[in-house]
Amino acid sequence: MNAAISFTGGTNSHDKDGVVGTVAVSAGELKLRASTTTPAVIGAPTSLADLSLALSVEKPGEFLIDYDIPSRDVRLQFMNSVNVLDKPLHLTYTHARRANLTALDGSLVLNPANKVWGRYGFGSGDCQVKYSYVQGGVRTFEPCYDVAKDSWDISVSQRIFYGDVIRAFYRTSSKVLGLELLWQGMNRDGRFKLTASMNLAEGLKVPKLSAQSTWNFEI
Template identity: 80%
Template sequence: MNAAISFTGGSNSPDKDGVVGTLAILLGDLKLRASTTTTPASVIGPNSLADLSLSLSLEKPGSFAVDYDVPTKDVRFQFMNSVNVLDKRLNLTYTHARRANLTALDASLLLSPANKVWGSYGLDSRDCKVKYSYVQGGVRTFEPCYDVAGNSWDISVSQRILDGDVIRAFYRTSSKVLGLELLWQGANREGRFKISASMNLAEGLKVPKLSAESTWNFEM
């Protein structure tokens, strides 16, 4: 049995600090996962239970996933499948969230090892997004994404460095958020670390919002 644990902490101002903890356990083809989100107020304040977020999930990668949000009692179902279209692999994901009234279909088509097209359509909201991914030389990735409903673009560029570590920059035109992410592994390659910095340019030049995440894998 394998297990992976990740903890995430972010800070921008004292009232926005937060910590996320996730525990994932592999049981054969199935993955059990429990995630919780807390804020400093939820730890020391009188409304700690109300401010605590807890979700549970059961997943078979590439097949299905069931998520249960404990505070809202919302259940989300996901079903995945793959088919071949003109000798190209098309991956499909159907998502339905009961309380959130969300029904969506995601599809990704691998045109070649360097070219991939991804699309998402909300059956209820009719929101539609289309993303294209191009890998240059196996080390640099360009990913423009167009939001049809919002008539806006998201653009990201990532670069592999050292032994597979990645640095990524992105900009979202709808929210005017500019960000930078660094993802690397430890010397023993058993852990993964991620540091992110983002800034909302619509609010002027301010101190970037920072977050850090670490993931460790071990066997039980």
């Protein structure tokens, strides 16, 4: 049985982000997860309104059930794959009751270097299309078009030492510019991600920083 533990922390001069902790356990074909978000201000009053507590049950490639305890919200995901002209098409249907979200995601793998992804939100009319191109196996370009907002998101990532990745992105709708560094190190027992982002619409300010680490253990 495998257990994975991840901790995420974020700080920003304008927002009071919290600290997220997640414990994931693989039990046969199922993955069980429990996650919580605590207030960033130490000593702040803590109640169910302050904490985000969620439980998840997942069978990879088939279904995912998330239950948010404070809001009593259930999010369901069902996955399936079909072949279209001998190309694998991966489909994901998502429904969240309180969020009033119903969406269908699809990704079509044209070849190892080219993939097309799309999402449509029923009722909201939200529609996004993303194209992914891998150049030489080390550099990835991903433009994404949001039909509802008539805007583009663009990201470029580059593989560096031992398969680690550095990624730059820009979201035209929110004018957010960011840089991510994802690395695993030589022992491959853990994964680390650092993110720095800035909203250019607010002028030049101190970037928002966040850090995430994932450790894998065999039990």
